Amino acid sequence: MDPNDSFSTAIETLASSRPLSTKQARIAVAAILDGLAGEVETSAFLTALHVKGETGEELLGAVEAIRERMIPFDSGRSDAIDTCGTGGDRAATVNISTGAAVILAACGVPVVKHGNRAASSTSGSSDVLTELGVAVEAEPAVLRAALDELGVAFLFAPRFHPGMKAVAPIRRRLPFRTVFNLVGPLCNPASPAFQLVGAPRPEHARRMAEVLAKTATIRRAAVVRGEDGLDEVTLAGPTEVLLVDGGRIEPLAWSPADFGLPETPATDLRVEGPSESARLLREAFRGEPGPVRSYLLANAAAAIWVVEGTSLPAAVERAALAIDSGDAAGLLERWAARSHGAP
Structure with a gap:
């Protein structure tokens, strides 16, 4: 599926006060981080999600997308x-x-x-x-x-x-x-x-x-x-x-x-x-x-x-x-x- 279509669908879902699955949230946040979503679309997504209220699955999807793209830091510590x-x-x-x-x-x-x-x-x-x-x-x-x-x-x-x-x-x-x-x-x-x-x-x-x-x-x-x-x-x-x-x-x-x-x-x-x-x-x-x-x-x-x-x-x-x-x-x-x- 076209990432733009997935992102638009995510906005429509949120605007209808319906939650995203973990996968849907991960794909949408990934599109933002990868520069595939424009400023207007990103603002619409963040606003709709804020107004609806985030679910645990949506947070988990966002975390997965961010962690997949982050640069890890080796702290060498197990007690930090x-x-x-x-x-x-x-x-x-x-x-x-x-x-x-x-x-x-x-x-x-x-x-x-x-x-x-x-x-x-x-x-x-x-x-x-x-x-x-x-x-x-x-x-x-x-x-x-x-x-x-x-x-x-x-x-x-x-x-x-x-x-x-x-x-x-x-x-x-x-x-x-x-x-x-x-x-x-x-x-x-x-x-x-x-x-x-x-x-x-x-x-x-x-x-x-x-x-x-x-x-x-x-x-x-x-x-x-x-x-x-x-x-x-x-x-x-x-x-x-x-x-x-x-x-x-x-x-x-x-x-x-x-x-x-x-x-x-x-x-x-x-x-x-x-x-x-x-x-x-x-x-x-x-x-x-x-x-x-x-x-x-x-x-x-x-x-x-x-x-x-x-x-x-x-x-x-x-x-x-x-x-x-x-x-x-x-x-x-x-x-x-x-x-x-x-x-």
Whole structure:
């Protein structure tokens, strides 16, 4: 069948509020990545899928298409974790998952973080890392060296997913998050064994957990969603958790008290852009008390829990020590230097 006919059929199906099969979704997303779909058609597809709401099969098809075309990264690690949210929660917060990645590495938990520039948020992970001095487009050999020596690497999505380049301008023009926000965290080129993923809506969290449960390389993962809509562990109230372990999905719930941290609204985390986000992260790494520190501790603790099963309060203490000892700040500076090729 002509790929253009398949793509048009997919748009018509979605516009009729009918779901695509995994195969249909894979073919449609493949057409986008291979440059076979025009901008208007791609916009129509992404809009129709967003309005209908993505199913687990559609997400799986999109993930398959993206992973078939990605450039894999050999991390050499079987114990690494990725920490990221989907974006699109409209909270405009400081880059919590990126800051948590630095703390995790300082705790001795290796992180292979996959990320991109902001598509539907104020500050993407690559935006804030650039402000923090990290070269986000470093060569794979430099990334591997940083991971081996410091326990952290950032995999810039466009470098490893060249097919995404064509769709990036379209994503920026659309006033909502797209399926690529949801599947991005599921397509880490390093295929880490552990993941902590944030999603802003319960139906998105469930679908992402379903895909992670079918991902052979995943040993244990958690999809988290704050009841306030934050795509991170929240301290404004309960956090809904979907634990993926051994291909099974178990629903859990966390409260700020489970971490031993005070209830704190996410509105205290709002930033206007990556420079402000970087400044707040640096202040937190210097030991500045306040909401940014609390949220960093909670999310770093959640990731430690995913990888090691450590109790949340004990994990918070470990993360706090990494900050207060200066290890997190020191690691960030070494990472920045190493990413530019410095020994």
